[in-house]
Amino acid sequence: MVARAYTVAFEGVDAHPVEVQCAVSNGLPAFSIVGLPDKAVSEARDRVRAALNAMAIALPSKRITINLSPADLPKEGSHFDLPVAVALLAALNIIPEDAAESCVALGELSLDGSLVPVTGALPAAMSAAETGRSLLCPEPSGPEAAWVGAAQVIAARSLADVVRHYTGQSPLPPSEPGEVSTDPLSIDMRDVKGQERAKRALEIAAAGRHHFFMVGSPGSGKSMLAARLPTILPPLTPAEALETSMIHSIAGLLDAGGISRQRPFREPHHTASMAAIVGGGRRASPGEISLAHNGVLFMDEFPEYSRSVLETLRQPIETGSVMVARANAHVSYPCRFMLVAAANPCRCGEMFDPNKACSRAPVCGEDYLGRISGPLMDRFDLRLEVPPVSFQDLDLPASGETSASIAARVAAARETQAARYEDIPGTRANADIHGALLEEITAPDSDGRAFLNSVAEKMGLSARGYHRILRVARTIADLDDADQIKRPHIAEAVSFRLLSAKEN
Incomplete structure (x- = not known):
């Protein structure tokens, strides 16, 4: 079975859609990420494993393969942590597969499972709106992404909040746009x-x-x-x-x-x-x-x-x-x-x-x-x-x-x-x-x-x-x-x- 989640890869101000595929198969225990990842993306497996352990979720003794498609597009940045975790949670039947596929996710994971804000939430929300999906991001990034308006923005504090949201235990409210800066200039x-x-x-x-x-x-x-x-x-x-x-x-x-x-x-x-x-x-x-x-x-x-x-x-x-x-x-x-x-x-x-x-x-x-x-x-x-x-x-x-x-x-x-x-x-x-x-x-x-x-x-x-x-x-x-x-x-x-x- 292959579970899917979605995220973006940035090229300038353009956010290119990326499909995160997760397969859990029999074989020697391993956790690998393929699809032209850079060092920060490759290290996501260790942050995801630690975050799941903090939630008392043990990874099965199987081969876990994460593929970032298209595989020839360079993937850079720590914002791939959250979509990798979402795809893995869907593959383990912890969250529904359709919930994982209905959103574009980006965010960095701490070892305790909390979500760290990342750059690029606004163009990511634009990409999510073009594909008809919602955006899942860390809570501090929500007000920024909500300015797009055409995409629903779900901002979570931790990976545990994401699980509770998509399992219906504690749904998160959509984020509201941040304040418009109107600081008057003191010079004239x-x-x-x-x-x-x-x-x-x-x-x-x-x-x-x-x-x-x-x-x-x-x-x-x-x-x-x-x-x-x-x-x-x-x-x-x-x-x-x-x-x-x-x-x-x-x-x-x-x-x-x-x-x-x-x-x-x-x-x-x-x-x-x-x-x-x-x-x-x-x-x-x-x-x-x-x-x-x-x-x-x-x-x-x-x-x-x-x-x-x-x-x-x-x-x-x-x-x-x-x-x-x-x-x-x-x-x-x-x-x-x-x-x-x-x-x-x-x-x-x-x-x-x-x-x-x-x-x-x-x-x-x-x-x-x-x-x-x-x-x-x-x-x-x-x-x-x-x-x-x-x-x-x-x-x-x-x-x-x-x-x-x-x-x-x-x-x-x-x-x-x-x-x-x-x-x-x-x-x-x-x-x-x-x-x-x-x-x-x-x-x-x-x-x-x-x-x-x-x-x-x-x-x-x-x-x-x-x-x-x-x-x-x-x-x-x-x-x-x-x-x-x-x-x-x-x-x-x-x-x-x-x-x-x-x-x-």
């Missing part, structure tokens, strides 16, 4: 003294999801501005919150099963490795660019990152996804993020001040920013020099617009774009448009077209740079609630490109 755009032009650039970047590059002396407020960008971004839509949370679930970053509607803000250190930024490692885990999906990736001290890391960003910026290639698998993660980068004008940072600049200025600045290649620099829609703030401005009381008032304009512009691109897959903001749609949506009036052509010739714009100016101008027009791009919109978009930056 009004905290920034001066820098009105930089605030305007942030507003445009937030409205159209444009990539933004800032150059300024140390202490001019670049990091302070970037930190306040989340305060003017609209909350995640339900669909965006779910797909972002699936990545965070794989990475084990969901707090107490709650899903946040606030957009991610990731700020890795400039010493981070390529695997940390792009993704990789032994299990091809998501990197910072994927953890920033639908949010912001802030890279301070941009030229200090290694050249290989910076150049690897070029393709994900364009495609919105990254392929982590390994010898045995190719894992794809979504990474549609807004890149905000900041840099000093030179190594010492004082090139803009003649009284403090070193003797190598301005050559030192060209060498320092020259670490950023032309093709990568060309991918920034907005480039801005952030001047130092005067002491007189610092002494003034806080003034200017609050984050709430800016966020209202940003939200209105985003709603305009959402309606415009509603029937276009993969396009949510102006930064995403390309091809024939770009020509249709960003067509300026005759005066604006003539002005843009003149500017493009003088600046030596590349085709990419030309189109990026049009995208930014479309966002500025949306903020003005204008149907067509006009010359003032193009003029402002052009002003947010550093003339000293090399076009490629």
